[in-house]
Amino acid sequence: MLVVGELINSSRKAVAQAIAERNTEYIQDLARKQVEAGAHIIDVNCGTSIGEEEKVMTWLVTSVQEVVDVPLCIDSPSAGALAAGLAVHKGQAMINSITAEKDRWQEVLPLVQKYKAKIIALCMDDGGMPETVEDRLRVADKLVPGLLEAGIPEDDIYLDPLIKPLGVNSRYGVEALDAVAALKEKYPKVHTICGLSNVSYGLPERRLLNRAFMVMCLTKGMDAFILDPLDGQLMGLLKAAMALAGQDEYCLEYIAAARAGRIKA
Ligand code: THG
Numbered sequence: 001m002l003v004v005g006e007l008i009n010s011s012r013k014a015v016a017q018a019i020a021e022r023n024t025e026y027i028q029d030l031a032r033k034q035v036e037a038g039a040h041i042i043d044v045n046c047g048t049s050i051g052e053e054e055k056v057m058t059w060l061v062t063s064v065q066e067v068v069d070v071p072l073c074i075d076s077p078s079a080g081a082l083a084a085g086l087a088v089h090k091g092q093a094m095i096n097s098i099t100a101e102k103d104r105w106q107e108v109l110p111l112v113q114k115y116k117a118k119i120i121a122l123c124m125d126d127g128g129m130p131e132t133v134e135d136r137l138r139v140a141d142k143l144v145p146g147l148l149e150a151g152i153p154e155d156d157i158y159l160d161p162l163i164k165p166l167g168v169n170s171r172y173g174v175e176a177l178d179a180v181a182a183l184k185e186k187y188p189k190v191h192t193i194c195g196l197s198n199v200s201y202g203l204p205e206r207r208l209l210n211r212a213f214m215v216m217c218l219t220k221g222m223d224a225f226i227l228d229p230l231d232g233q234l235m236g237l238l239k240a241a242m243a244l245a246g247q248d249e250y251c252l253e254y255i256a257a258a259r260a261g262r263i264k265a
Helices: 013-020 025-035 053-067 079-088 102-115 133-149 171-186 196-200 207-220 232-244 249-259
Strands: 002-009 041-045 071-077 094-100 118-124 157-160 189-193 224-227
Touching: 002 013, 002 025, 002 189, 013 025, 025 041, 025 053, 041 053, 041 094, 053 071, 053 118, 053 196, 071 079, 079 102, 102 133, 118 133, 133 171, 133 196, 157 249, 171 196, 171 207, 171 224, 189 196, 196 207, 196 224, 207 224, 232 249
Parallel strands: 002 041, 002 224, 041 071, 071 094, 094 118, 118 157, 157 189, 189 224
Antiparallel strands: none
16 A cells, blocks of 8 residues: 655645745655655645746755655646656656646656656546546546556556545545446556545545545555545554455554554544
């Protein structure tokens, strides 16, 4: 299970402010805390720094890698910002993200190749956001063969079914879950990933929904999450659910985490 820490995201007010002030200490502290809490990769996003995204991404990647020894997930709608972040990144980065949209595909694919990065492939194309399982499969049928043909190893590909808010349509949870199962069946060696907190957008007590959805995703074969690792309940449930799903031999990880006080009921 791969845990990507989501907190360095400029859609969060405190992070947007830290970026505006170039508060290196705040960003570094947020990176350290997420790694201590169990994140394997740290997402860095500065989508709201319009006009100076390349500069900001360079600063974010450099600042975070000064204090933690994990790879980063470079998250931006701007290919220029992705390239700027990748140019200063140490180790194997993860790119967030490529899609089957014609322009995005052409801009991002050369970066994946050049930097031998892991790649998150969103199940969307020029037809827009997916609604159903079939929409997602149809797009995955362009993404996966396209990436393989371009020489990207299966093990570096992370399909994201795109989680949409349950508050908008009560089918959005099951459509995404069924899509994960279908993607895993069709492409067993390709990974699946999702941002958990999208599901709860606009609903009360969001963490409850995020936590429940994480467990349900895991039973469908999801093997990576973009999440808030500082939610201790979520991280505890993740360990418990992995043990129950047969993904933790002899429950060794669960027991070790409990003994170390990293998870609590
Ligand atoms: N898939 C991929 N990448 C993604 C997502 C995804 N990146 C962005 C997002 N979804 C996951 N990351 C976050 C980061 C922070 C928050 C949610 C998702 C967050 N949001 C609060 C909110 O929306 O209310 C902001 C509150 C605040 O201001 O603090 O915290 O699905 N590939």
